[in-house]
């Protein structure tokens with residue numbers, strides 16, 4: 001049985017799409033340089049690449065967290081030194 005037929009796969013995909021909508025809505029923000037709507041989907045599902053010349057980094061909805069978003073609740077992971 002491949003990972004693609006695993007029962008959790010569908011919900012994993014759905015969860016990612018839900019998170020993307022929650023975090024980005026219609027404006028996908030690069031967590032590395034902060035540019036808005038200047039990224040494209042790579043071959044990996046859920047992984048985007050920044051178009052900005054000086055950046056060009058890959059990211060997904062779970063890459064870093066938007067510090068400014070107060071509605072995202074902090075877990076113990078927030079205590080990590082920056």
Ligand SMILES: [Zn+2]
Nearest residue numbers: 030033050055
């Ligand atoms: Zn960027």
